[in-house]
Amino acid sequence: MPVRVQTEDFDAGREIAALRGTDPRVGAVASFIGTVRDVNDGSPVTAMTLEHYPGMTEKALAAIVDEARGRFSIVDALVIHRVGPMRPTDQIVLVAVTSAHRGDAFDACRFVMDILKTRAPFWKKEDTPGGARWVDARVSDAAAEARWGNEVEP
Amino acid sequence: MPVRVQTEDFDAGREIAALRGTDPRVGAVASFIGTVRDVNDGSPVTAMTLEHYPGMTEKALAAIVDEARGRFSIVDALVIHRVGPMRPTDQIVLVAVTSAHRGDAFDACRFVMDILKTRAPFWKKEDTPGGARWVDARVSDAAAEARWGNEVEP
Amino acid sequence: MPDSRAAVPAVTTIRLVYLARLREAFGRADEDMALLTAAPTVAAVLAMLRERGGVWADELAPGRAVRVALNHTVAGGDAPLRNGDEVALLPPVTGG
């Protein structure tokens, strides 16, 4: 199962090791871990909660992984995304991709993260000294998605 | 020490966790693991040996990390490169980069790998059914380095 | 002989789901809605919600960045709706 949504933390090292397993075709493993920072848009962040849309989330993530498989020559891919309450330095997301060569592994890993950021139904609500606030989507994330030449969705 | 050359294997998960530590400025951790494939340039590979140039290797890797720091906004970086005998599926190299945002982490990680491939003094000798052979440098690696706009070295 | 299907339009009942900021703004997570039009679409549902005025009209005003997911897949305004469909309103996503 290449896509998981869970409240529990994950062991990134163990997940990456399991993904590459003992497949001797693999020469490259690119991975990304997103973590909670203690500041965002200039405000201190003491905690945050990640909400999602159960049912759609797994489907959206699986579609992103499928699209990565279509675009890049990869062996396998894994996405783990946490939901629920989190604190600064906590892990939020892991994307790992195995491939024969590093170009495809790097490209596919970054592609999945860029598209996840604009299409997967997750929402962050941060606790700040001024109260809880829903995080605004970043213009830079839309730009990152556009780099991959996707058509704009409705 | 952000650069290590060693014969022993490494625990990528532990190294990545130690790199990001508990630094709440970190929001992104990009990493790359290079592994031994069981085929190269069309020949089966049963084992290989990585040779390096002691004294120069650490200096070259540290210079690459410094250059990445100058180009990208990163928090920390780590390079571990193994030398000596290895077998298919073994880990060869780990590059991990922490940053506030994912763009810098991805860029810096890929930059370090691309430049390492063309500048760090490592050489692979593979055991194949036709005997041992020194691996030829790849034209694609020179192209990958050129993408970063480096001047050509003497 | 008149066509009874045209004379008595079927009722299409859908489930509306509001996510994140929209759930808080609307004060509810979901609701059922009965559509009486002959060929209901996503756009028609959005128009009906806007007619409630207040926060509904504000949050769903044309130009606001709200996406619609029909049965867990992003859909356009002209997507036709069938009985039992789940129509979710999504603010811009901020995961990862």
Add this chain to the structure above:
Amino acid sequence: MPDSRAAVPAVTTIRLVYLARLREAFGRADEDMALLTAAPTVAAVLAMLRERGGVWADELAPGRAVRVALNHTVAGGDAPLRNGDEVALLPPVTGG
């Protein structure tokens, strides 16, 4: 009065290091070399090695992709050499 430094050129002794394929081709990992020219350079050393002929001339022929590291840093042909310098000949690298 003649300048004795010009009349009796100092000897510059360097250490040559051969890596990987070059070490195997030359049948040695390193050697010391005494340079008698007044202002020895990397290029002069390469020329001297080529004059040995055979595999030396082949492997170090102009156009072959061999890099030179002077005291562990890549150097160009015009880099000047001092007593005790380490000059390494590197085939194209294949790490990572």
